[in-house]
Amino acid sequence: MLEPLPAAARAEVERRLDEIERGENVRILLAVESGSRAWGFHSPDSDFDARFVYVRDEDAYLSLFVPRDVIETPLVDLMDVNGWDLSKAIRLMIKGNSVIHEWLASPLVYRADSAFVGAIKPLASAWRSTYADAHHYYGLLASQRGRYIAGRDTVNLKKYFYVVRPAIALQWLRERGDAPPMDLPSLLAGVSLP
Numbered sequence: 055m056l057e058p059l060p061a062a063a064r065a066e067v068e069r070r071l072d073e074i075e076r077g078e079n080v081r082i083l084l085a086v087e088s089g090s091r092a093w094g095f096h097s098p099d100s101d102f103d104a105r106f107v108y109v110r111d112e113d114a115y116l117s118l119f120v121p122r123d124v125i126e127t128p129l130v131d132l133m134d135v136n137g138w139d140l141s142k143a144i145r146l147m148i149k150g151n152s153v154i155h156e157w158l159a160s161p162l163v164y165r166a167d168s169a170f171v172g173a174i175k176p177l178a179s180a181w182r183s184t185y186a187d188a189h190h191y192y193g194l195l196a197s198q199r200g201r202y203i204a205g206r207d208t209v210n211l212k213k214y215f216y217v218v219r220p221a222i223a224l225q226w227l228r229e230r231g232d233a234p235p236m237d238l239p240s241l242l243a244g245v246s247l248p
Contacts, residue, residue, distance in 0.1 A: 058091040059102075059162050063133075067104045067164055070127065070135045078125055080108040083140065083170040087162035094161075094237040095215045101129065104164060105157055106137035115141075147178055150186030154178060159236045179233075187234070188227050195220040222247075 071085055089103030090096045106125075114121055123142035127135045138146075147154045155178055158171070195217055202213035215238065222241040226234035229245055 058094075058096055059087060063102055064164065066131075066133060067102055067135060070133060071104070071106065071164065074106075074125060074127070074135070074137070075108075078108075078110075079114075080110050080125070082106045082108045082137070082165055083167045084157065084174075085137075085164035085166075086157050086160035087164070088157060088160060089134075090212070090215070092160045092162045092236055093215070093219055094239045095212065095219075097212055099132075101132040101134050104133070104135040106135075106165075107140055107143050107154075107157070107170075108137050109140050144177075148181050150181075150183050150189070152187050152190035155182060155187070155233055156236050159233065161237055182233060184227055184231055188224060191220040191223040191227070191234075195224070 067085075071082055074080065075082055083106075085104055085106035086092065087103060088105040090100045091102065108125065110121065123139040125137045127133075143154050154174075158175060158178055198213070198216040198220070202216060203209050219238050219241065222238065222245060223234040225245045225247070226241055235241055235244070
């Protein structure tokens with residue numbers, strides 16, 4: 055079985071996170087794996103989808119020229135490392151965006167400031183909406199189906215998992231109502247399927 059997060063890859067992501075903190079003058083509060091590796095169905099050609107939440111120093115937020123609320127780095131050597139400013143993460147979360155819930159549920163964590171995680175988890179739980187989660191997973195299912203499966207004679211097996219995971223998350227929401235786990239094995243273990 056393939057290791058989801060080999061030591062060399064983890065070290066490279068950590069190095070890039072350190073570089074981002076220095077270069078952007080930010081502090082990373084949470085950094086997780088958010089793609090097929092965290093979902094439990096990575097393959098040898100899977101990239102590393104590191105996602106993070108960060109804060110800038112006070113002066114940046116008080117400036118008339120507030121910096122962008124995302125940090126995006128180019129995809130190089132299978133390393134896809136991008137993050138959101140805390141204010142963006144909270145704004146999206148209270149609008150029903152389920153991504154921050156998934157990041158908090160990721161089984162593969164690069165960094166987690168314990169004070170931040172302790173404060174954001176109850177906030178995320180209070181703002182969580184089953185309706186918003188259902189909308190998120192249905193949209194993900196539809197977009198992945200359209201992008202990778204619909205109208206094609208041949209489909210890479212992994213692409214089916216991109217549709218199955220949100221479908222099972224919808225089943226989880228139907229049966230249980232609480233936030234679905236991020237990884238497919240846990241999702242499958244927690245629902246009844248024919």
